[in-house]
Amino acid sequence: MTAPGLPMTVPAEGLPARVRIHEVGARDGLQNEKTAVPTEVKAEFVRRLADAGLTTIEATSFVHPKWVPQLADAEQLFPRIADLPVDLPVLVPNERGLDRALALGARRVAVFASATESFAKANLNRTVDEALAMFEPVVSRAKAEGVHVRGYLSMCFGDPWEGPVPVPQVVRVCRALVDMGCDELSLGDTIGVATPGHVTALLTALNAADVPTPALGVHFHDTYGQALANTLAALRHGVTTVDASAGGLGGCPYAKSATGNLATEDLVWMLRGLGIDTGVDLGRLVATSVWMADRLGRPSPSRTVRALSHQEQ
Amino acid sequence: MTAPGLPMTVPAEGLPARVRIHEVGARDGLQNEKTAVPTEVKAEFVRRLADAGLTTIEATSFVHPKWVPQLADAEQLFPRIADLPVDLPVLVPNERGLDRALALGARRVAVFASATESFAKANLNRTVDEALAMFEPVVSRAKAEGVHVRGYLSMCFGDPWEGPVPVPQVVRVCRALVDMGCDELSLGDTIGVATPGHVTALLTALNAADVPTPALGVHFHDTYGQALANTLAALRHGVTTVDASAGGLGGCPYAKSATGNLATEDLVWMLRGLGIDTGVDLGRLVATSVWMADRLGRPSPSRTVRALSHQEQ
Numbered sequence: 001m002t003a004p005g006l007p008m009t010v011p012a013e014g015l016p017a018r019v020r021i022h023e024v025g026a027r028d029g030l031q032n033e034k035t036a037v038p039t040e041v042k043a044e045f046v047r048r049l050a051d052a053g054l055t056t057i058e059a060t061s062f063v064h065p066k067w068v069p070q071l072a073d074a075e076q077l078f079p080r081i082a083d084l085p086v087d088l089p090v091l092v093p094n095e096r097g098l099d100r101a102l103a104l105g106a107r108r109v110a111v112f113a114s115a116t117e118s119f120a121k122a123n124l125n126r127t128v129d130e131a132l133a134m135f136e137p138v139v140s141r142a143k144a145e146g147v148h149v150r151g152y153l154s155m156c157f158g159d160p161w162e163g164p165v166p167v168p169q170v171v172r173v174c175r176a177l178v179d180m181g182c183d184e185l186s187l188g189d190t191i192g193v194a195t196p197g198h199v200t201a202l203l204t205a206l207n208a209a210d211v212p213t214p215a216l217g218v219h220f221h222d223t224y225g226q227a228l229a230n231t232l233a234a235l236r237h238g239v240t241t242v243d244a245s246a247g248g249l250g251g252c253p254y255a256k257s258a259t260g261n262l263a264t265e266d267l268v269w270m271l272r273g274l275g276i277d278t279g280v281d282l283g284r285l286v287a288t289s290v291w292m293a294d295r296l297g298r299p300s301p302s303r304t305v306r307a308l309s310h311q312e313q
Numbered sequence: 314m315t316a317p318g319l320p321m322t323v324p325a326e327g328l329p330a331r332v333r334i335h336e337v338g339a340r341d342g343l344q345n346e347k348t349a350v351p352t353e354v355k356a357e358f359v360r361r362l363a364d365a366g367l368t369t370i371e372a373t374s375f376v377h378p379k380w381v382p383q384l385a386d387a388e389q390l391f392p393r394i395a396d397l398p399v400d401l402p403v404l405v406p407n408e409r410g411l412d413r414a415l416a417l418g419a420r421r422v423a424v425f426a427s428a429t430e431s432f433a434k435a436n437l438n439r440t441v442d443e444a445l446a447m448f449e450p451v452v453s454r455a456k457a458e459g460v461h462v463r464g465y466l467s468m469c470f471g472d473p474w475e476g477p478v479p480v481p482q483v484v485r486v487c488r489a490l491v492d493m494g495c496d497e498l499s500l501g502d503t504i505g506v507a508t509p510g511h512v513t514a515l516l517t518a519l520n521a522a523d524v525p526t527p528a529l530g531v532h533f534h535d536t537y538g539q540a541l542a543n544t545l546a547a548l549r550h551g552v553t554t555v556d557a558s559a560g561g562l563g564g565c566p567y568a569k570s571a572t573g574n575l576a577t578e579d580l581v582w583m584l585r586g587l588g589i590d591t592g593v594d595l596g597r598l599v600a601t602s603v604w605m606a607d608r609l610g611r612p613s614p615s616r617t618v619r620a621l622s623h624q625e626q
Contacts, residue, residue: 007537008470008477012510012546157321164321192620195586196545197325222538224320225579225616226586229541232509233325260616266538273508273539303538303573307505 007273027058029249043080052284062097110150118161151182158193192223196233217241227262247289247300263302320586340371342562356393365597375410423463431474464495471506505536509546530554540575560602560613576615
């Protein structure tokens with residue numbers, strides 16, 4: 001019995017030729033580990049992800065170490081990977097974080113907003129508009145420095161406290177982030193409740209509010225197993241930036257039911273099958289996630305990692 | 314924090330209004346258990362599935378007990394559930410199996426063919442055409458009795474020994490099953506390697522060979538996490554019959570890498586979100602899968618079952 005290491009490629013109509021994967025495992029994944037991963041392991045992880053062909057690897061977060069002690073080594077980590085020929089965006093929650101990132105030469109930063117008041121309160125201890133006001137000088141200073149700015153938006157589909165999130169409410173915050181100067185948005189389904197029609201409806205409403213599809217990335221969670229079907233709906237709408245986490249690492253520490261980032265390997269399997277170019281070598285990526293799973297002492301939740309690493313045994 | 318027990322409903326264009334779920338957990342799931350489940354537990358499982366709103370529940374298999382000892386109690390089980398107001402198809406591998414099923418009053422039977430020589434040999438110890446010849450009298454006798462016949466076709470996308478399976482090879486066997494009198498086909502991605510473009514290409518080729526979409530069901534496995542995205546592609550093509558297994562039970566005992574039937578709960582979550590009617594009460598279905606997982610002594614692999622039962626704790 002031979003191991004099918006790759007799917008058969010059969011393109012489908014109406015999909016993009018190329019997708020840029022925004023790899024979040026090193027930041028979104030590792031910030032949720034109970035114990036901080038050693039800096040040298042993080043650096044090696046990012047290096048292996050780059051070797052596997054990922055070109056956008058979110059590296060770390062310049063939040064206060066008190067809130068995310070797992071990423072308290074951002075100053076030590078970033079210089080170790082800065083030589084890699086890939087984009088290394090970093091999270092910056094405020095001007096202090098931006099100062100730290102810029103001092104290290106970061107050329108891509110991301111702010112982290114919420115579509116709902118409940119999550120803004122839980123995650124940032126602010127109202128939605130207070131958080132936007134906090135990000136405003138961060139974005140304008142970054143743009144003045146010629147730095148690319150991504151705006152994450154959490155709870156775009158449902159919220160654990162508020163339930164379904166109305167599309168116009170999400171559009172309003174997206175519009176504010178774009179007006180502020182964000183180059184790109186990442187629409188987060190933080191608790192994984194979205195379904196494909198909801199995805200298409202939000203993207204359509206954003207276009208109607210003059211937020212163009214090339215400025216939109218999607219960030220799905222597999223809490224209810226919907227992430228890849230939602231991604232397919234987004235691709236059909238023309239989205240070409242998809243967030244994923246190697247091995248399915250991570251979730252969100254402030255929302256109990258938010259588990260399971262879309263695994264990069266499951267995404268690459270589908271895109272490879274569809275003939276959509278990502279530049280990623282699936283075998284190397286799986287090997288990287290298996291290596292990281294060994295470091296973390298538990299198996300990857302990615303079905304593709306499980307299937308392919310099982311066959312390699 | 315409240316538990317989102319259902320997704321927000323946002324329909325998408327070009328999808329069917331209603332989908333019939335062909336529930337395979339009691340047969341495809343339980344035939345893969347190492348230890349046979351007691352007959353009374355199977356009967357209760359089927360009863361609870363019917364109470365949850367499933368209308369087509371594959372009940373058991375009339376194969377020789379030597380091959381599938383887990384379902385050796387078909388004669389004892391069927392009469393205990395025959396009163397349920399649902400369709401209860403059963404697997405029949407040959408005329409002897411058909412005799413046993415008809416004697417108990419079964420009104421829906423299914424034969425189990427393979428698109429590849431390797432799997433036909435492994436599963437049936439016959440060539441593809443020898444297997445078809447074996448099914449021919451089964452189907453014609455069933456049809457003469459006015460019994461509905463489903464033709465399962467395994468390895469429609471990839472085969473663990475042969476790799477990718479050419480679409481024309483699958484179409485040939487499908488055509489033979491339809492010519493023989495099968496009312497419905499179930500296109501099986503037994504090892505889970507399919508991707509959405511491949512699904513659409515096969516369905517399109519079948520239509521071109523005069524196999525109409527209403528006669529086609531899809532049976533996806535989540536080995537690489539692709540089942541729901543593939544289902545979405547099939548729905549877009551007009552398919553309205555989708556196989557799934559409550560709690561994600563099962564796989565295939567003769568193909569090592571064939572794990573993970575699409576979980577009915579993950580499917581229902583997506584369909585409910587899309588506003589596609591299934592008649593299923595998701596809460597009751599999750600409770601049924603949690604109950605069954607307790608009987609089997611291990612958690613359900615369904616992400617939706619895990620998410621919803623976690624929240625219920």
